Amino acid sequence: AGTTRAAPALAVMLTGALAASLMVTPFVYAAIFIELAALGSGMMLVSRGYPSSAGAMRLLSLYTFATMGMLATGWLLDRVGVTASTPELANVATTLLILGFAILMAVPPFHLWISAAAKRANPHSLACVIFILQSAGLFFVLRFLDGFPWLRTATLAYQALAWAGAVAATAGALMAMAAEDIRQVGAYAIISDAGVTLLAVS
Numbered sequence: 044a045g046t047t048r049a050a051p052a053l054a055v056m057l058t059g060a061l062a063a064s065l066m067v068t069p070f071v072y073a074a075i076f077i078e079l080a081a082l083g084s085g086m087m088l089v090s091r092g093y094p095s096s097a098g099a100m101r102l103l104s105l106y107t108f109a110t111m112g113m114l115a116t117g118w119l120l121d122r123v124g125v126t127a128s129t130p131e132l133a134n135v136a137t138t139l140l141i142l143g144f145a146i147l148m149a150v151p152p153f154h155l156w157i158s159a160a161a162k163r164a165n166p167h168s169l170a171c172v173i174f175i176l177q178s179a180g181l182f183f184v185l186r187f188l189d190g191f192p193w194l195r196t197a198t199l200a201y202q203a204l205a206w207a208g209a210v211a212a213t214a215g216a217l218m219a220m221a222a223e224d225i226r227q228v229g230a231y232a233i234i235s236d237a238g239v240t241l242l243a244v245s
Contacts, residue, residue: 046168047090054171057083061179065186070117073183074110077147080179081106084172088164098160098169105153109146112139120191133193140187140194141203147180148237149173150207151214158218161230173230177237184244204245211238 057080064076085099116139119132146153160169184204187194194200215235222228 046087046165050087050090050165050168050171053083053087054175057087057172057175061175065179065182069121070113070186070190074113074117077106077113077179078110080176081110084176087168087172088160090165090168093164095159095163098156098164101156101159102172105146105156109143112143112146115139116143133197134199137194137197137199137203141200141207144180144184144187145207147183148177148207148211148241149180149234150211150238150241151234154214154234157230157234158227161227162224166226166229169226169230170233173233177233181237181240181244184241188244201245204241208238208241208243208245211235211241213238 060076060080060083064073064080067073067076081103085096085103088099088102089096116136119136119139149157157169157173160172188200189195212235215231215233215238219228219231219235222231
């Protein structure tokens with residue numbers, strides 16, 4: 044596929060880090076594995092034939108923000124105590140989770156790393172990174188909805204999922220129609236597909 048020699052090993056490490064982030068308890072430690080996955084993804088997007096690091100740097104920056112949001116949510120859950128009887132804290136925690144999940148799922152406008160990498164990264168590495176990261180983001184959404192009763196009863200969460208899904212599906216389709224490169228079309232189509240999945244979850 045024209046990728047670097049380290050790409051298969053990085054893909055396995057990326058999958059392992061995200062699997063660990065889904066299985067670790069308490070979930071606040073998942074942020075460490077997510078950041079490691081972002082580092083591995085950045086290394087996959089940069090190679091000798093595709094030296095531009097714009098997409099990788101944007102990916103790392105966005106995932107760092109998502110990690111910070113998850114750590115803040117973990118602090119609220121562990122130290123403050125968020126339950127259905129504390130609606131204000133539940134709304135704060137839900138908002139932080141929504142922002143973090145929007146970044147993980149590359150919902151516009153958090154898709155900037157994809158638009159940069161689609162032009163300047165190996166298409167096979169890019170497809171692998173997008174697919175694995177978005178799949179992990181979806182499993183995170185399902186895990187959190189299943190694990191916290193106050194989140195399942197928060198209408199804000201489902202409204203945000205519906206809006207994020209609609210925005211991603213529409214924006215991804217429009218950007219794919221306007222793209223002139225088949226690599227960009229594929230990347231934006233994946234964003235649109237993720238939006239449809241979020242709509243189904245909501």
